[in-house]
Amino acid sequence: MGNCCSDEMGHAGGHSVGPASASASAAASAAADRFLRSRGAGASTQIELSLSASNLGDQEYFPKSNPMVVVYLKAKDGQLEEIGRSEVILNSLNPSWSKKITVHYQFEVLQPLVFQLYNINPQFHDVSETMLKLEEQEFLGEASCFLSEVITKRNRLLTLKLGVSEHNLPNPSKFGELTVQAEESAGSKAIMEMVFRCSDLEIKDLLSKSDPFLLISRISDSGMAVPICKTEVRKNDLNPRWKPENPLIIECFNFLSNGKHELVGKIVKSVAELENLHHSQDGEHLFVPASTTHECHSKEVLKSQIYVEKYVESNRHTFLDYISAGCLLNFMVAVDFTASNGNPRLPDSLHYIDPSGRPNVYQKAILEIGDVLQYYDPSKRFPSWGFGARPIDGPCSHCFNLNGSTYQPEVDGIQGIMSAYISALRNVSLAGPTLFGQLISTATTIASQSLAGNQQKYFVLLILTDGVVTDFQETIDAIIKASDFPISIIVVGVGGADFKEMEFLDPNKGERLESSTGRVASRDMIQFAPMKDSHGSGISTLQSLLAEIPGQFITYMRTRETQAIS
Secondary structure (H helix, E strand, O other), X not given: OOEOOOOOOOOOOOOOOOOHHHHHHHHHXXXXXXXXHHOOOOOEEEEEEEEEEEOOOOOOOOOOOOEEEEEEEEOOOOOEEEEEEOOOOOXXXXXXXXXXXXXXXXXXXXXXXXXXXXXXXXXXOOOOHHHXXXXXXXEEEEEEEEHHHHHOOOOOEEEEXXXXXXXXXXXHHHOOEEEEEEEEOHHHHEEEEEEEEEEOOOOOOOOOOOOEEEEEEEXXXXXXXXXXXXXXXXXXXXXXXXXXXXXXXXXXXXXXXXXXXXXXXXEEEOHHHHHHHHHHOOOEEEEEXXXXXXXXXXXXXXXXXXXXXXXXXXXXXXXXXXXXOOOEEEEEEEEEOEHHHOOOOOOOOOOOOOOOOOXXXXXXXXXXXXXXXXXXXXXXXXEEEEEOEEEOOOOOEOOEEOOOOOOOOEXXXXXXXXXXXXXXXXXXXXEOOOOOHHHHXXXXXXXXXXXXXXXXXXXXXXXEEOOOOOOHHHHHHHHHHHOOOOEEEEEEEOOOOOOHHHHHHOOOOOOOOEOOXXXXXXXXXXXXXXXXXXXXXXXXHHHHHHOOHHHHHHHHHHHXXXXXXX
């Protein structure tokens, strides 16, 4: 399934950072974006895995082999979920399977893959692969990796040594190798650009017309609705017009500022049917599903209609195209060392280092974000800073290198960040206030220098804070300057503080940011959220924020390409 919506201004699923005068409608559209994320939408695409193996087993024990590979996704609890099986290749110790295994790639989460190879007993050759009982077959070996390890390779090809796991087999050094190659499915690169228009929508608001927007979802093979994109909110409009082969669910909602948006009506159509609607110029009546009517097994067809005014198919470079071409994502982190965190030596401090090894809230956030991003930068050299503390015999610093170095902020890997963080706690005094301006400017300088050096890098700055910034205008000025460079900023509130005043950082909650000189950001590249365990959908706050990065990355890349052409 391709992307059904464009990311250009006015098209379904996208909104750009524009003049401050449009802030009311823009803020409503951004809040509806948050609604989309809360329904489980993220950066995802279909990946097809091609598999081959070499030197399977030992000739002494496996002189002939009829290999088959079974692919699993490993859950957090260690349980394996089978996602596909290859065909059986007869009499081969160097098989190359033709059947591709499809997996749903999600940028914002780690996806551990497990591959198990079996020698299929000849007596089962007439049995379908899906019906084979694995316990009745000979185990040949096992390998595992993260999906992101494969798709971040330049050729998206990764060779793994086969091992034994819990299986007891002779000569464990002679199990051979498994090669995994990943390709984005052709449908994932297709973009269907459509223009929607509705007529005669029901009035939902008491004192004004409705504020409608469309939410578009794809029906998966399991029957579950998976959100794809949404349109912008059209304020006070009962006849709105939007731009944007499993069927799609297109739902029209009336926007409410409390987030409990009212369903106006919906349709269920395949992409082909939407194309036909465009060609015929006919409207399709919205309906209210049975769950909102008094009659069972029925639906109420409404007077309201939806029209497909434009339908164009095209192909564009995807996020994974840029990654496989060599573009890197560099992780940056900044930690709040202000006094409001509490004495790090006491258990009630947000900075308390538990002797049992249990991570504190800062460590948890660094691990969850860093574990995902580290695979997108093979050097694993991560700039790391602290702010709001006094180094020994020095004034309060609002941007100091976490490793204590005077000139070099980079550390080696996620463990390097953890070690530098713990060391800093012993060598600085917590102080304040909470200032972001200098920190963001420092990170932007690194991104600017990378761009000037023609490096293929995009930076993701994670700022962890337990309180509200006090340099509002300096922070806004720094953000707006940063929006011109290859960087995204994720701000996460930790602890129990009231972060209401921090919502000005998040375009999904507040108004458009304007600099002291009247400039607005050239794109959406910053998000804020207080850290919570999970949304209602089971998606963690940090995963939800990470899911925005590929879209921000693509917006920046396409803007650069447009500027280069012009």
